[in-house]
Amino acid sequence: MNRETILMDYFAALSDRIGPCNWWPGDSPFEIAIGAILVQNTNWSNAQKAINNLRDHDGLTMQGLRKFSEEKLQELIRPSGFFRMKAARLNNFLDFLSRNSAECITDLETVETYELREKLLEVKGIGPETADSILLYALNKPVFVVDAYTRRIFNRHMLVHEEIDYHELQEFFMDVLSHDVNLFNEYHALIVMTAKNWCKKTSPDCEKCPLNKFMEN
DNA sequence: ATCCTGTGAA
DNA sequence: TTCACCGGAT
Known part of the structure; x- marks a missing residue:
């Protein structure tokens, strides 16, 4: 399976469970x-x-x-x-x-x-x-935002290495996803929600995680 | 590799 | 009391 398919499957799983995040929380x-x-x-x-x-x-x-x-x-x-x-x-x-x-x-x-x-x-x-x-x-520019949460989730799923730097991690997404502002907006928001609610730094709750089905063993 | 700083949860 | 928190500069 290619990376684009994998990343869109992840997005779909998160979107189905969590729904629209309506980010960023700010009035202007x-x-x-x-x-x-x-x-x-x-x-x-x-x-x-x-x-x-x-x-x-x-x-x-x-x-x-x-x-x-x-x-x-x-x-x-x-x-x-x-x-x-x-x-x-x-x-x-x-x-x-x-x-x-x-x-x-x-x-x-x-x-x-x-x-x-x-x-x-x-x-x-x-x-x-x-x-x-x-x-x-x-400014509604099609740029994919990555962060420590992104690294944590996708490293735990063994899709990126732990020491991956910001730029490399950003390219992991931007190389294969369509440069769509709404997709990028929602994807990052869903990642943040997932890291806070399930893929926590200590004692992650993998059983209830929307991404659980993608974990091996 | 270490510093910067407050807040709330564990 | 410790730990984690949508990092960045030195």
Whole structure:
């Protein structure tokens, strides 16, 4: 069986059981981008608290976010952890938008995808996963987002090796799947759900996992 | 390889 | 009290 068939069978199994995820949980492209930075190495509920604090202070627009002092910004995003680093990263991202004369983040949609990806990666605090999350979920670019969850699930199914790097893992999907924004959006969301609910780091619940039927022995 | 940090579950 | 959390920089 070829890789495309395998990956689409996995997608179907997840989709049948879990259904539409309607990601990313955010009301605007800008909020989604901010969320992508705040959620780095943190659970979503903590990131959500930081986003709620920003919203309560009209901080979910470019203009609103800019007006906070560094200290105020740190205070508001504190629940997301790494608050000093993340405050600086948010400001780096705002500077990036200004440098590229974007009044609004959606102005970037016209930029060619991989040119934009390279530019995002130049921002201190935006790595491959954050860049790709912004591209896919805020700007509707057909880029497959991979993460530690993706590596864990597909390594446990012995489809990739444990030390596979970000780029290689991304190509594992993008080389064979059609570059469809809706497919990429939903597939990553389903992977995250699966890792949180069943394919947990410790004591995974393989019996109830939607992917159980693909496991050997 | 190590640091950055808060929060909730186990 | 430990562990895990939709990483990234040094």
